[in-house]
Amino acid sequence: MTxxxxxxxxxxxxxxATRPLNARVRxxxxxxxxxxxxxxxxxxxxxxxxxxxxxSRDSLLMVEAMRxxxxxxxxxxxxxxxxxxxxxxxxxxxxxxxxGTVMRFVPPVAALAHGQVRFDGDPHAxxxxxxxxxxxxxxxxxxxxxxxxxxxxxxxxGKGTVxxxxxxxxxxxxxxxxxxxxxxxxxxxxxIDIRHEGPxxxxxxxxxxxxxxxxxxxxxxxxxxxxxxxxxxxxxxREWIIEPDLQNAAPFLAAPLIAGGSVTVEGWPQTxxxxxxxxxxxxxxxxxxxxxxxxxxxxxxxxxxxxxDLDLSHASELTPTLAALCAFADGPSHIQGVAHIRGxxxxxIAALARELSGAGSEVLETDDGLIIHPxxxxxxxFHTYADHRIAHAGALLGLGxxxxxxxxxxxxSKTMPEFVAVWESMMGARP
Ligand SMILES: O=C(O)C1=C[C@@H](OP(=O)(O)O)[C@@H](O)[C@H](O)C1
Ligand SMILES: C=C(OP(=O)(O)O)C(=O)O
Numbered sequence: 001m002t003x004x005x006x007x008x009x010x011x012x013x014x015x016x017a018t019r020p021l022n023a024r025v026r027x028x029x030x031x032x033x034x035x036x037x038x039x040x041x042x043x044x045x046x047x048x049x050x051x052x053x054x055x056s057r058d059s060l061l062m063v064e065a066m067r068x069x070x071x072x073x074x075x076x077x078x079x080x081x082x083x084x085x086x087x088x089x090x091x092x093x094x095x096x097x098x099x100g101t102v103m104r105f106v107p108p109v110a111a112l113a114h115g116q117v118r119f120d121g122d123p124h125a126x127x128x129x130x131x132x133x134x135x136x137x138x139x140x141x142x143x144x145x146x147x148x149x150x151x152x153x154x155x156x157x158g159k160g161t162v163x164x165x166x167x168x169x170x171x172x173x174x175x176x177x178x179x180x181x182x183x184x185x186x187x188x189x190x191x192i193d194i195r196h197e198g199p200x201x202x203x204x205x206x207x208x209x210x211x212x213x214x215x216x217x218x219x220x221x222x223x224x225x226x227x228x229x230x231x232x233x234x235x236x237x238r239e240w241i242i243e244p245d246l247q248n249a250a251p252f253l254a255a256p257l258i259a260g261g262s263v264t265v266e267g268w269p270q271t272x273x274x275x276x277x278x279x280x281x282x283x284x285x286x287x288x289x290x291x292x293x294x295x296x297x298x299x300x301x302x303x304x305x306x307x308x309d310l311d312l313s314h315a316s317e318l319t320p321t322l323a324a325l326c327a328f329a330d331g332p333s334h335i336q337g338v339a340h341i342r343g344x345x346x347x348x349i350a351a352l353a354r355e356l357s358g359a360g361s362e363v364l365e366t367d368d369g370l371i372i373h374p375x376x377x378x379x380x381x382f383h384t385y386a387d388h389r390i391a392h393a394g395a396l397l398g399l400g401x402x403x404x405x406x407x408x409x410x411x412x413s414k415t416m417p418e419f420v421a422v423w424e425s426m427m428g429a430r431p
Contacts, residue, residue, distance in 0.1 A: 003060070004057060004060045004097060006098070006122050006386070007057070007410035007413050008410060009410060010408055010409055010410040011405060011406065011407055011408065011409075012405070012408075012409035012420065013398070013403070013404070013405045013406075014382075014394055014395045014397065014398020014399065014404045014405075014406060015399070015423075015424060015427050016399060016400070016401065016402045016403075016404075017258065017259030017400065017427060019259075019261075020256070020259060020261025020262075020301070021255055021256050021259045021260065021262060021263055021426060021427070022261050022262060023252075023261075023262075023263050023264070023425070023426040023427075024264040024265075024266060025252050025263065025264070025265055025266070025425070026244070026266045026267060027244040027245055027248055027249055027265060027266075027267070027416070028054050028055070028056065028245060028416055029054035029059075029242035029244060029245060030242055030245040030246070030247075030274060031054060031056065031058050031059060031101070031247075032206060032209060032245075032274070033209065033213070033242050033243060033274075034050070034053060034054045034058075034059040034062065034242055035059070035099075035101035035102070036179070036183060036213045037213070037240040037242065038050070038059070038062045038063060039062075039066070039105050039106075039109060039183045039184065040213060040214070040217050040235070040240075041083035041085070041237060042066040042069065042073075042085055042109070043085065043086065043112075043183075043184065043186070043187050043235070044217070044235050044236060044237040044238070045085065045234045045235065045236055045237070046085070046236045046237040047082060047084045047085070047237045048082070048083045048237035048240065049080055049081065049082050049083070049239045050080070050081040050082075050083065050239075050240045050242065051080050051239060051241045051242065052079060052241060052242045053075070053079075053242060054245070054415070055075075055078070055417065056415045056416060056417055057097055057099070057413045057414045057415075058097065058099040058101065058102070058414050058415055061095060061096065061099050061102050062099070062101065062102055062106075064094075065094045065095075065096075065102055065106045066083070068092040068093070068094055068117075069086040069087070069089070069109065069117070070086045070087030070088055070089045071083055071085060071086040071087075083237070086109070088113045088114055088158070088160065089113065089114060090113040090114045090115015090116055090158050091115040091116050092113070092115075092116075092118070093117075093118045093119075093120070094106055094117060094119045095120065096120065096121030096125050096152060097121055097122055097125065098121060098122045098124055098125050098128075098345055098414060099121070099125075099414070100174065100176050101176060101180075102121075103119065103121060103125060103130055103133075103152060104130070104133050104174065104176035104179070104180040105176065105179065105184075106119070106180075107134075107137060107154075108133075108137065108162070108180050108181050108183070108185075109183075109187075110158055111137055111140075111142040111156050111158050111159075112162060112184070112187055113160070114158060114159075114160045115157075115158055116156070116157055116158070117155065117156045117158055118153065118154075119152055119153060119155070119156070120153035122386070124346065124385075124386060126151055126152045128152075128343055128344075129173045129174065129343045130150065130151050130152060131150035132169055132170060132171060132173060132174070132177040133180065134146055134150050134154060135150070135169070136169050136177065136181060136194075137156065139167045139168070140162055140163060140164055140188070140192075141163040142156060142157070142159075143156075143157040143159075144156050144157070161189060162188045162189065163188065163189050163190060164188025164189055164190040164232070165188075165189075165190035165191075165192065165193060166193045166195075167181070167192065167194055167195075168195045169181075169194060169195070169196055170196065170197060170198035171196050171198070171201045172199040172200065172201060172340065173340050173343055174202070174203075174340060175201050175202055175203040175207055176203075176206070178194055178196065178201065178210070178228060179207060179209070179210040181194055182194070182207075182210045182211065182221070182228055182230050183210055183213075183214065185232075186217075186219050186230060186231070186232060186233040187232075188232060189232060190232060191229065191230045191231045191232040191233075192229065192230050193227070193228075193229045194227065194228045195226060196226040196227075197226070202313050202314075202316055202337075202338070202340045203275065203313075203314065203316060203317075204314050205273050205274065205275040205314055205315070206273075206275070207223075207228070208273045209273035209274070211223060211228070212273050214230060216238075217235045217238060218233065219231070219233055243267070243272055243274065244265070244266075244267045244268070245274075245276070245415060246272065246275075246277060246279065247274065247275065247276040247318065248392075248415055248416050249265045249276055249279060249297075250279060250317075250318050250321035250392065251321045251392040251393075251395055251396050252422070252426060253265060253280075253283060253297070254299075254324075254396055255396065255399055255426065256288065256301035257283065257286060257299070257302070257305050257325060257328070258301070258325070258328055258396065258399045259301065259399050261300070261301060262298050262299060262300040263298070263299055263426060264296050264297065264298040265296065265297050265298075266295065267295055268295055268296060268297035269295070270295075275314055275315035275318070276315070276317075276318070278315045279318065280297060280299070282310065282318070282322065283299055285306065285308055286305050286306050286325065287301075287302035287303075287304055287306045288300060288301060288302055289302065304330045305328050305329040305330060306329060306330060307329040307330065307331035307332050307333040307372075308322075308326065308329070308333045308334075309333065309336075310333070310334070310335050311336050311337040312335055312336070312369075313337030316337075316338040316341050316344075317389060319335055319338050319341055319348060319349075319352070319369075319370075319389075320348060320387075320390050320392055320393035321396060322335060323352045323356060323370055323372060323393060324352075324356065324392075324393035324394075324396040324397050325396065326374070327356050327359070327361040327363075327397065328400055329372075330374070331374070332373045332374070333371070334370075334371050334372075335369040335372075336366065336368050336369035337369065338368055338369050339367055339368035339369075344387070344389075345385070345386060345388065345389070345390075345414070346385035346386065346387045346390065348387065348389070348390065349366075349369065349370060350365060351383070351385050351387065352370060352390070353365040353370060354383070355382050355390070355394065356372065356393075356397070358380045358381070358382070359377050359378060359379075359380040359382070359397055359401060359404065360376055360377045360378045360380075361373070361375055362374075362375050377401045378401065378403075379401060379402060379403025379404060380397075380401075380404055380405075381405050381407060382398075382405065382406050383407045384406050384407055384408045384409070386408070386411045387411060388411050388412045388415055388416070388419075390411075391406055391408070391409050391412050391419070392412070392419075395409075395423055399427075
């Protein structure tokens with residue numbers, strides 16, 4: 001099992017395709033559904049099960065966070081975890097690692113604890129924006145000590161209960177601020193009534209995911225323009241079935257556009273709230289053929305990759321993979337609407353501009369995205385900045401360019417510890 005410490009760096013030369021692909025891959029579970037399921041099961045009134053759980057650094061950090069708050073989580077059966085609800089004891093430490101979901105979803109739950117809950121994380125996690133979560137908790141009557149920094153490390157002084165009610169937030173830097181408040185809100189005395197004021201909230205599908213899972217758990221959720229309401233409730237435990245992570249499908253499904261041939265991802269859901277569901281249309285627009293066969297999605301590469309003009313505000317995690325793909329296109333591409341990914345695991349706009357330029361691409365950084373003019377590509381040392389999705393971009397680049405050496409691929413353990421194994425098996429699959 002992956003442990004929750006930051007992984008030791010591991011350099012990796014990305015394998016280059018020597019023949020068209022012909023692979024079927026099965027991907028591990030959705031990080032985002034796991035995070036929500038763990039919060040909802042730990043705050044439920046009776047035990048739950050989580051089927052097809054994700055073993056990755058982020059999900060195990062969330063498991064440890066819920067255990068610290070008194071939940072009993074049995075992870076020994078790898079297909080089915082059981083969760084007994086939290087007891088909300090206080091005086092505990094929570095390691096957020098580099099996980100946005102842990103640092104934004106757990107503080108509202110920690111406010112229900114009887115005592116102090118201290119949060120910290122990896123060095124870069126201290127730079128990720130968290131002022132919205134801290135301000136919202138204070139507005140809801142919770143005491144948070146942050147040394148004036150409005151970021152990790154901070155301490156939530158739980159009183160065993162949270163008033164809840166109306167709160168105004170600016171969630172333009174991360175949708176996770178709203179998801180986190182919504183998920184804990186059934187346990188608040190007055191539930192919650194959130195209004196967002198500010199530039200648009202990114203990653204909207206994740207708010208639908210939070211609302212959808214809350215409703216499945218039995219909560220009353222009302223949504224109107226920039227307003228989300230959850231009524232107070234005691235929600236019983238239940239069974240959660242986790243879908244494959246469709247955002248992690250991105251580099252695998254983009255691979256045949258570069259290498260030729262086809263890649264099939266098994267277990268593609270018929271309907272989903274995951275933003276990776278936008279991939280088939282985006283890849284088709286870039287020249288791929290996409291087909292579905294029951295629960296499998298297959299992408300087949302075409303003869304050329306078309307440059308594209310894309311607003312990725314709904315699916316910003318796809319930016320690294322798609323930016324790398326754009327470097328192989330037959331014309332320029334413009335990716336926009338993703339200003340907030342400068343606050344993700346690293347400043348992804350700057351990192352992509354730097355690393356793709358290092359491979360010969362002409363890349364212009366804009367405030368909210370990238371303009372990519374494809375040029376002949378060459379070998380490079382591809383820095384990954386502890387960011388799993390920048391590593392995915394490097395792997396994809398290496399598929400079409402000999403000698404792309406990633407400074408670290410171990411960072412993929414954040415959401416997919418088996419990334420290298422699945423990538424290499426995709427490349428080794430025989431026609
Ligand atoms: O709620 C979630 O599970 C997530 C929301 C998004 O965050 P942002 O709104 O910060 O993009 C996404 O990028 C992240 O990987 C997962
Ligand atoms: C932005 C991401 O993660 P986090 O949940 O840490 O924000 C991501 O996985 O692309």
